[in-house]
Amino acid sequence: MATYFARMLDGETNGEGSYAFEGPDNLMGQTADEIVSVFFEHVEREVLKTHADWEVNGVMKNKERGIVTAIGSLIPEKDDRPLPFLLLISDHSTAHA
Secondary structure (H helix, E strand, O other): OEEEEEEEEEOOOOOEEEEEEEEOOOHHHOOHHHHHHHHHHHHHHHHHOOOOEEEEEEEEEEOOOOEEEEEEEEEOOOOOOOEEEEEEEEOOOOOOO
């Protein structure tokens, strides 16, 4: 297992969260959708501690820089208003940037 890093921006409140999460060593070699899925498995298991619905409206992977960018909505609980987000995932921390 390797450590990956995500930064998630809330499009409605401008809130921001930074997350470190574990994934397979070859995660960044997978498709952008698969990478985002691994991140949301972490969110459900470790952050929300429950299942959440999420929808990705657009996702792209910059292979040269090793970054996945996704936009979509998170629905924490049934009948909650969708929370729009921008998500960036990479295999390196930007904590010192």
